Every structure is written in structure tokens, then in C-alpha cells.
Amino acid sequence: MNIVLGITGGIAAYKAPDLVRRLRERGAEVQIVMTNSAEEFVTSTALQAVSGKPIRSNLWDKEAEAAMSHIELARWADVVLIAPATAEVMARIVSGGAPDLLTTICLATEAPIALAPAMNRVMWSNLATQANREVLEHRGIHIIGPGIGSQACGEEGAGRMLEPDLIAATVFNLTGGKGQGLLEGKKVVVTAGPTREPIDPVRYITNRSSGKMGYAIAGAAVAQGADVVLVSGPVNLREPPGTEVVNVESAEEMYAATHAAIEDADIFIAAAAVADYRPVAVVKQKIKKNDEAMSLELTRCPDILASIAALDVAPFTVGFAAETENVVEYARGKLEKKNLDMIIANRVGRDCGFDRDDNSAIVLWDGGEREFPTSSKVELARNLIELAAEHFYAERGSETQPGLTVITNND
Numbered sequence: 001m002n003i004v005l006g007i008t009g010g011i012a013a014y015k016a017p018d019l020v021r022r023l024r025e026r027g028a029e030v031q032i033v034m035t036n037s038a039e040e041f042v043t044s045t046a047l048q049a050v051s052g053k054p055i056r057s058n059l060w061d062k063e064a065e066a067a068m069s070h071i072e073l074a075r076w077a078d079v080v081l082i083a084p085a086t087a088e089v090m091a092r093i094v095s096g097g098a099p100d101l102l103t104t105i106c107l108a109t110e111a112p113i114a115l116a117p118a119m120n121r122v123m124w125s126n127l128a129t130q131a132n133r134e135v136l137e138h139r140g141i142h143i144i145g146p147g148i149g150s151q152a153c154g155e156e157g158a159g160r161m162l163e164p165d166l167i168a169a170t171v172f173n174l175t176g177g178k179g180q181g182l183l184e185g186k187k188v189v190v191t192a193g194p195t196r197e198p199i200d201p202v203r204y205i206t207n208r209s210s211g212k213m214g215y216a217i218a219g220a221a222v223a224q225g226a227d228v229v230l231v232s233g234p235v236n237l238r239e240p241p242g243t244e245v246v247n248v249e250s251a252e253e254m255y256a257a258t259h260a261a262i263e264d265a266d267i268f269i270a271a272a273a274v275a276d277y278r279p280v281a282v283v284k285q286k287i288k289k290n291d292e293a294m295s296l297e298l299t300r301c302p303d304i305l306a307s308i309a310a311l312d313v314a315p316f317t318v319g320f321a322a323e324t325e326n327v328v329e330y331a332r333g334k335l336e337k338k339n340l341d342m343i344i345a346n347r348v349g350r351d352c353g354f355d356r357d358d359n360s361a362i363v364l365w366d367g368g369e370r371e372f373p374t375s376s377k378v379e380l381a382r383n384l385i386e387l388a389a390e391h392f393y394a395e396r397g398s399e400t401q402p403g404l405t406v407i408t409n410n411d
């Protein structure tokens, strides 16, 4: 894949050499086009070394134009990626102007264009920038990120450039068929649905979980190229194509199946509503209604989520917290107590959460959170998988990625 990589004058330009390496690891040819401001943040010498090609920056460079004109560059590109993309370059592209080489290529290319914005959170949330983002998206330009978190300016919020590996994976994904998903080569284990804890041969304790959220998550992970094992409690849903489904009933069976599947897993997402308690003893024959009252003695079920997070080599572990009250407070407590990487909190009740096609969520991690308003479970799952992938790469890096050839340079 031929990528024209535009680098503009944001502080995140220091990540550009890493991004070039990530793109080349995936087999791309990368031609860098820098703006004048970008040269204030990263040297063309470093970028030339990692890209293996002379850097282009000047529209009026006679020698470079003679070798490959701006129009030829625009034709050569399978994708034009701008990362980092400043607020300024977004505005220039929206205006349709072509005052420099990079924006001229953007006007002249028929290839998909993707931008990874990076800027101070106030710049990003400014109405002008948001209006520009909307126009760009409306024109079919892909906006990758930005991420949320601590910023170089010392602030906290939305505006960080996404991790280079995630940008690289997304760009390859955009090219449809040619490329890879965000989780290509990754193994993801998902649990879904309720469990049934038997009382006697005909009765059990269960809950209202339909499994729709977990199934949507498994499907979204497959769409991003992951190898997915879906450990499912009893549900009435079609198996998501491309997943390996392991059907179980009780919490103990789910515990065993999950641990059997977890070896080599990169990410574990526990979406199942596992029973907390089960009857101490399962009565062998159907219990007769002889007495006015009866009581059941219950005992704790195994904690699948905590046991996976506590493994010596634990995958990136994402839990769910389905709560009826104090949702965020309880979820943050669970995140810390169970030592999870991320938790997806959602309110459940008769009119929300369980057994519906839509859902909302607040995702929490150490030092941050992100709210997703109500949307279909499929769309929410897509967003959750992208967020989990972003944090997975940020925390574990691509070194954990099997099948990647790492280009070793002298840096």
C-alpha cells in the first residue's frame, strides 16, 4: 500500500517516526509530506531515515517536482493520511484551498483521506474545529480519534493523537480487503449471556441478561480481525459469524470454559451476567410443593473476571458493571478491587440495559472515563472495541502482537 503521510505542526509530530515504522511494518511504502510548521517539531533527517525516502515539503521544489510532481504523488497514493493533523490543516482542507504541497495533494487525490487530529482539548472542542470535523466527515474524510487523556500542555481531555499502532491498523482497515483490522492477529475471549444455576432437574436461578451486548462485542471484535472465542450462557441469538462459540450453562461451566480458552488471549471482555450465588446442593428429583415455605441455601459462584485478571500473564481485562444505582461509583470500586484494565458500566433495570437492542455506557479506566450515549448495541460494541483496542495498544504496545515483523533501526 502506498501511503502519503502528511505531518503537520502539532506537538504530537514527535510520534511520527514511530507511526512511519508501524505503517512500514505492515508493508506500506510511505512518502512523507511535511508542512513548514511540522519541521519545528520533528526533523526531516529522522523521518527520512525511518521512511527510506526523501521528505517532500515544498510545493516549489523544482528538483522534487521533476522527479515526482504533486499530481503524480496524489495519484501514487492509495491513502493520504495526515497525522498529526492540526486544527489549522483541518480548516485549510475544509476551505478547499491549496496553499502548500500537502493540501494540494488532498485536493488532487482520488484516494481515501484520513486525518488523526491532535491538539489541545479546548482547540478540539472549539465550535469552529467541530464544524470543520463535521464538514470533513460529511465529505467522506476519515477522522481517526482523537484519543482522550493527558495532554502535552498539561491538560486532560479529548485531543491526544491516537497511538501510532492504532492509527496504522485503522488506515489499513480503511482500504477494505487490502488491509487489516485493529485487532488483526489478536485473540479475544468474550463471555456473554446469563448463567443458570440449577435448583433441581427442572428449575434454576438466572437473570434477565439476553446476551445481546456480549454477542455484539464478539461480532465487533471479529470485524476488527480478531480471533474470537465466545463463551456463551443460554441465549436465543444467532452465533456471530467468524466466532468460535463455547456453550455453557452454569457459572462453574463458564469459569472452566473461559480458563480453557484464555491461554494466549490478548484481550478478555467479560460481558456475561454470571450468577453471584448458586444453590449449595442440586436436588436430584423435582422438589414437591409439600411445605408452606421453603428456603434455599446459596453459596458463592466462582468470580471469573477476578480470576482472569489475577493470572500471572493476564490478558488486557475488561469487565462490565451492570448496576441499578450508583453506577459509576460501584463500577470504579470493581475496577480497582478486581485489578481490571477497564470497566464498562451501565445502568440496568426494567427499561434499560438488559434484553434490549440499545444501551448506553460509561467506560472507566485508571485515571479516565468516557461516556457513550444511548445507541444500538451493535454501534456501542463497535465503539467499545475501538476504545479497548486503543487502550490495549497504549498499555501493552505492539510487542505483544504476534506475527508482526519489527523493523529494527539503529535508534
Ligand SMILES: Cc1cc2nc3c(=O)[nH]c(=O)nc-3n(C[C@H](O)[C@H](O)[C@H](O)COP(=O)(O)O)c2cc1C
Residues within 6 Å of the ligand: 007, 008, 009, 010, 011, 012, 035, 036, 037, 038, 085, 086, 087, 088, 089, 118, 119, 120, 123
Ligand atoms: C509549541 C506549539 C505547539 C503546537 N501544537 C499544536 C497542536 O498540537 N495542534 C494544533 O492543531 N496546533 C498546534 N500548534 C499550532 C500550529 O503549529 C499552527 O496552527 C500552525 O500554523 C499549523 O500549521 P500546519 O497545519 O501547516 O502544520 C502549536 C504551536 C506551537 C507554537
